[in-house]
Amino acid sequence: MSSHKRPEHQAPPEVFYNDTEAQKYSSNSRMMEIQSKMSERAIELLNLPPDEPSLLLDIGCGSGLSGETATELGHYWVGLDISSSMLDVAIDREVEGGMILADAGQGLCFKPGTFDGVISVSAIQWLCYSNSRAQNPAKRLYAFFSTLYSAMRHGTRAVFQLYPENPSQLELITLQATRAGFSGGVVIDYPESTKAKKIFLCLFCGVTAPQMPRGLGAADSASAHVAYSSERLTYKQLRGKSVKKSREWIIEKKKRAKAPKPNTKYTGRKRRPKF
Template structure:
């Protein structure tokens, strides 16, 4: 059996009474959760000295919510495990708590929140725990409802553990379909233990991704995986920018490689020319 928790049982079963207690007793687990929560809040880029109303998706026992409280924010937490929420109530967290399945959507009014964070929860939506579950549809329903209840210009930050590149593609494609822009920020990409994936989603159009931690500023490009929507490509065309794969785009890319000292083929009249297709 896989060692990944989401392959062992549905979240409402896996996070039963015994597992939930670990999040209030295991010091190392608590420290890791708090560190990731602080990083998620940092990536939200919230206004300084201004309390915000945030939503904690998969809030569990309220550890991440405590980080929000410490930084002066008001928060609402949603989780599918009643046992985890029970521990959160025992710990007397200050946020409002809601029992709910993220895959069924969020029941909040439009523009209710100034941002969202989620720690170690997103990968659970990629599983089909019931016959009626379709991961792609559940992700779309979730992201669509999240997009609706966030104020325009706000962000949603998901720390998660992707199983493979296909899972990342599944998640990002449904987020784009729902209206988000953004991409992945990978902290400490060269470390086996410290490496962390953060999906940064934005509601105000395409924006620069935050810098990754543990990366030389000259080498951080591979650690930012951005995605854009078709409408962004249309805007590029309208603004006069060279569309991707065009001759001008290729020439600009080759010039950047030369400036970086990388080996690059010389330009010619064939650069960027489409090759004729052949049918055999």
């Protein structure tokens, strides 16, 4: 998805999803089919007890397309969205879930241990953008994840399908989720496909992450999911390069130089202080 087409760059979600856009989104058969498939996959990743109805929270529920999938699978749900126009469409469509008009970046107000699982389709990346000087993406994400953690039952999961703009955005989201207490990782369906590739952030509440679910359509299961922890990766680990001005960086630069001075012995080694 190219950056100039991303709705996040055009306006805040409550402005972008106005009456016209909400009607367009909810009447597009292709969009509805994609939303239904992604919602079904997200619920599958929740690993809910079979043949037992669960109470789910849908973050960014919009016009209730994801909620309808949950209903068809025998679950109850509560949806939350910042766009009143999208929720109006959901009411007109007579979806069966409860709906709340709220900004997830302000935190959630549910009782502790309310939900058996949480899903979100194409919504969480909106919290990575600031629409005013008062909005701080890191703080908004932490407020969301910390209150979400409290609202979930111990041992349950939250699954977010998202479209991160870049790796740094995904790192920001996972870092704030970790700070809030979650463990988990990223599951990638069809990682080799440009069109079919889908990214899911799978979070675990109150337990150390068990074996991560497998991504669909991956030849190598290791490439289909990426676990993460509270440990920060170094620049070298993230990019495969030496940290600038380190001993390794200096040696690599000297090797690549066209005509290094033959008498130089500088390697970045720390010297003892002279007295």
